[in-house]
Amino acid sequence: MAIPNPFQFLQQxxxxxAKVVWPSRREVVLTTAMVFVMAVLAAIFFFFVDWTIRQGxxxxxxxxx
Numbered sequence: 569m570a571i572p573n574p575f576q577f578l579q580q581x582x583x584x585x586a587k588v589v590w591p592s593r594r595e596v597v598l599t600t601a602m603v604f605v606m607a608v609l610a611a612i613f614f615f616f617v618d619w620t621i622r623q624g625x626x627x628x629x630x631x632x633x
Contacts, residue, residue, distance in 0.1 A: 591599075
């Protein structure tokens with residue numbers, strides 16, 4: 569097993585970081601807004617699913633209880 573050279577490691581790390589394509593500010597803002605909108609929509613959806621199941625169970629329990 570070869571002993572890693574710290575200088576070579578730093579050079580390779582800089583070369584890999586230079587290949588990264590960073591998103592623009594507009595792309596970051598748009599994707600962040602999309603995540604928040606989808607989270608709100610999912611919360612609303614699951615609220616109504618939970619509410620519907622709760623109403624159904626209460627109906628069944630009042631009929632047989």
